Amino acid sequence: xxxxxxxxxxxxxxxxxxxxxxxxxxxxxxxxxxGKTTFALAALRISLAERAACVVIVAxxxxxxxxxxxxxxxxxxxxxxxxxxxxxGLPADMHGVVTSYQQVAASAPLLRPLVQGxxxxxxxxxxxxxxxxxxDSLREAFTPAARRLSLSGTPFRSDTRSIPFVRYIADEAVxxxxxxxxxALRDGRVxxxxxxxxxxxxxxxxxPDGETYQxxxxxxxxxxxxxxxxxxxxxxxxxxLASVLGEAVERLDSVRRTQPDAGGLVIATDQDHARGIAAxxxxxxxxSATVVTSDDPAASERIARFAASSDPWLVAVRMxxxxxxxxxxxxxxxxTVTTTDLFFRQAVGRxxxxxxxxxxxxxxxxxxxxxxxxxxxxxIAESRRHSLRKDPRWDDRDGERxxxxxxxxxxxxxxxxxEALSATPDGGSAGWQPWLEQLPADWDxxxxxxxxxxxxxxxxxxGSGTPDAAxxxxxxxxxxxxxxxLRKANADGVRDIARVTGLSHAxxxxxxxxxxxxxxxxxxTVEQLEARLVAADRWYGRAARGS
Numbered sequence: 001x002x003x004x005x006x007x008x009x010x011x012x013x014x015x016x017x018x019x020x021x022x023x024x025x026x027x028x029x030x031x032x033x034x035g036k037t038t039f040a041l042a043a044l045r046i047s048l049a050e051r052a053a054c055v056v057i058v059a060x061x062x063x064x065x066x067x068x069x070x071x072x073x074x075x076x077x078x079x080x081x082x083x084x085x086x087x088x089g090l091p092a093d094m095h096g097v098v099t100s101y102q103q104v105a106a107s108a109p110l111l112r113p114l115v116q117g118x119x120x121x122x123x124x125x126x127x128x129x130x131x132x133x134x135x136d137s138l139r140e141a142f143t144p145a146a147r148r149l150s151l152s153g154t155p156f157r158s159d160t161r162s163i164p165f166v167r168y169i170a171d172e173a174v175x176x177x178x179x180x181x182x183x184a185l186r187d188g189r190v191x192x193x194x195x196x197x198x199x200x201x202x203x204x205x206x207x208p209d210g211e212t213y214q215x216x217x218x219x220x221x222x223x224x225x226x227x228x229x230x231x232x233x234x235x236x237x238x239x240x241l242a243s244v245l246g247e248a249v250e251r252l253d254s255v256r257r258t259q260p261d262a263g264g265l266v267i268a269t270d271q272d273h274a275r276g277i278a279a280x281x282x283x284x285x286x287x288s289a290t291v292v293t294s295d296d297p298a299a300s301e302r303i304a305r306f307a308a309s310s311d312p313w314l315v316a317v318r319m320x321x322x323x324x325x326x327x328x329x330x331x332x333x334x335x336t337v338t339t340t341d342l343f344f345r346q347a348v349g350r351x352x353x354x355x356x357x358x359x360x361x362x363x364x365x366x367x368x369x370x371x372x373x374x375x376x377x378x379x380i381a382e383s384r385r386h387s388l389r390k391d392p393r394w395d396d397r398d399g400e401r402x403x404x405x406x407x408x409x410x411x412x413x414x415x416x417x418x419e420a421l422s423a424t425p426d427g428g429s430a431g432w433q434p435w436l437e438q439l440p441a442d443w444d445x446x447x448x449x450x451x452x453x454x455x456x457x458x459x460x461x462x463g464s465g466t467p468d469a470a471x472x473x474x475x476x477x478x479x480x481x482x483x484x485x486l487r488k489a490n491a492d493g494v495r496d497i498a499r500v501t502g503l504s505h506a507x508x509x510x511x512x513x514x515x516x517x518x519x520x521x522x523x524x525t526v527e528q529l530e531a532r533l534v535a536a537d538r539w540y541g542r543a544a545r546g547s
Contacts, residue, residue: 003457005075006450008190011039014177015453018043018149021176025148025165027125029175031184032153032349033191037068040121040149041075042455047119048077048095049456053146054118055079055096056111058104058138060127063300065098067325068123072098073478076458080480084522085110093461093479093525101127105134108141116144125150126342128163138164154345181352181380191352192361196377197247200369200426201240203232206419216426217369226370227337231420233368234269234335236276238423240368242284244333245277248366249285252312252331259358261310264331267317267347269338271295274315277335281313289313327353332365334373344376479526486529487521493536500543512536 007015010030018026030036044055057072057079059065065081072079072095083090083097085107090097096118104111120142122128128135142148148165152175167174184190204214205228215221215229233240245266252264266281268274271293278289290306292299294317306314307326314326317336329351334344351363367373494508501508509521516531518524524532 004452004454005038005042005045006452007038007042008035008450009187010179010183011035011042012451012453014039014179015042015046017177019046024146025150025167026177027150027152027166027173027175028177028179029152029154029173030177030179031181031191031352032346033352033354034153034179034184035190036123036151036153037071040123040151041072041077042453043149044072044077044119044121045075045455045458047147048458051146052459054090054114055121056115056118056142056145057096057098057121057123059098059100059123061300062100063303064123065100066300068098069480070478073480075455078461078479080483082480082484087520087522089523090114091483091523091525093527095458095461101134101138104141105137108137111141112144115142117146120145120148122148122150122165124152125163125166126152126154135162135164153349154342184352189356190354192354192363194348194351194363194365194380196365196367196381198367198369198374198377199240199244199247201233201424202426203229203238203240203423204421205229205232206421212421217371226372230339230368230370231269231337233370233423234273234337235420235423236273236280238420240423240425241277241335242280243425244366245280246285248331248333248364249281249287251364255330256312258360259328259330261328262330263306263311263326263328264313264333265326265329265350266313266315266333267336268315269317269336271317273335274317278313278315281315287312289315292316294318325353326350327355329353330361330363332363334365334367339370339372339376341376341379344373345380348380482526483529486526486533489533490521490529490536493533493540497536497540497543500540512539
């Protein structure tokens with residue numbers, strides 16, 4: 001078990017403010033890659049040392065549930081990401097659970113008894129505004145909690161509905177601690193500087209009304225036509241996308257000469273689009289690509305395998321929009337028609353993760369030169385320029401921020417009759433200049449201002465199954481993984497006993513549960529699961545010898 005933790009200065013300052021606050025709710029907004037997870041887990045360790053209670057973490061996706069449980073285990077907190085509200089309780093050898101916003105929405109009344117007096121972490125809390133039912137269910141489930149720590153990597157507004165447990169002033173969410181991208185760049189060793197090469201071109205398409213249009217990204221268009229122009233540029237049948245992919249491939253090849261495991265990510269519009277992009281990468285550029293789509297039940301496993309590999313390219317649809325930690329991503333292509341500020345910032349967040357030991361960590365996200373995306377990139381680039389400016393040459397020569405055209409507001413229309421005819425790039429990327437390729441001479445990648453703090457032990461747990469389990473993982477793996485393996489082994493044992501005895505699974509389970517003093521296997525501790533497995537092995541041995 002970790003008895004200390006190294007915190008970045010912002011994490012240390014945010015933790016001090018969290019401890020000093022007497023309010024039940026605390027909102028921390030920190031740029032992606034800054035280390036919100038470590039801050040939250042340190043806060044939980046300190047809170048649990050002061051008063052023992054159940055921990056509940058709410059994450060946006062199933063993949064992030066597992067990621068949170070793994071991070072917690074490294075700090076000596078044992079959380080179950082496979083827990084279901086239907087389980088009705090918590091095993092005695094776990095500190096708490098990791099659930100999802102979707103599960104909370106479906107089972108808020110079942111969660112409420114577990115939450116009484118607990119410590120709750122709401123990760124990427126802006127998701128609570130995605131659906132009114134999600135916000136309502138959060139209030140119902142987590143109002144009885146002792147403290148609620150909300151996290152977000154994206155500044156957000158209330159828009160049409162407010163988010164539970166967040167304080168607002170004039171429709172703007174007010175964080176209790178905020179740490180922006182510019183702050184992180186100034187601190188060093190936290191995030192990477194990201195650059196946005198933009199490519200224009202001439203697009204031609206047939207609109208749903210049967211009219212044929214031709215336009216560049218410089219031509220002012222109403223919302224519907226602007227959306228059609230962007231979709232045309234991103235068509236896998238045109239030359240624009242292939243040309244941009246070629247630039248990105250060349251860039252990644254260059255980066256991999258100094259960082260051999262560096263990876264690239266293409267964010268696609270939909271599943272067919274993702275597969276088409278992968279086909280271009282493989283046929284035209286001879287680069288293998290892992291495709292991750294939401295209809296793939298193994299999507300989380302594919303992302304995890306890619307993150308741990310040195311494979312060059314990942315093509316995904318929304319699956320990596322936020323929270324997924326793939327620090328080796330250095331080059332991206334923004335090939336989706338989604339142009340909202342929230343989604344764009346989440347996408348940029350995939351490329352800012354810092355990797356110790358690499359001298360030059362610039363990242364590049366290739367964009368269509370769509371005015372909406374130009375504005376999004378300008379906001380982030382402004383923070384980058386101000387943070388990295390060490391030299392009078394670092395000025396605003398790559399263009400001033402254009403005004404937001406009022407016609408570019410509104411949702412994407414259905415494009416069932418839409419047809420992209422051609423998309424030709426204009427022969428080069430804009431938005432950055434060669435002189436920006438060099439970081440300032442006094443830019444210090446190696447500055448380390450981490451602060452180490454001591455952590456009091458978390459509450460003792462019973463039923464660990466091994467003497468040292470309270471001080472770390474069991475058999476070298478997180479406790480929830482040990483529980484999963486033991487439950488599977490128990491299920492296999494019941495099946496074997498049923499085969500040789502002819503008894504029903506319900507009868508066998510009932511007897512085995514009674515032998516170790518539990519009512520339901522999902523509430524069994526590791527120690528009880530181990531004892532139950534021994535009992536099953538003995539029963540099977542007796543039955544097999546007698547048959």
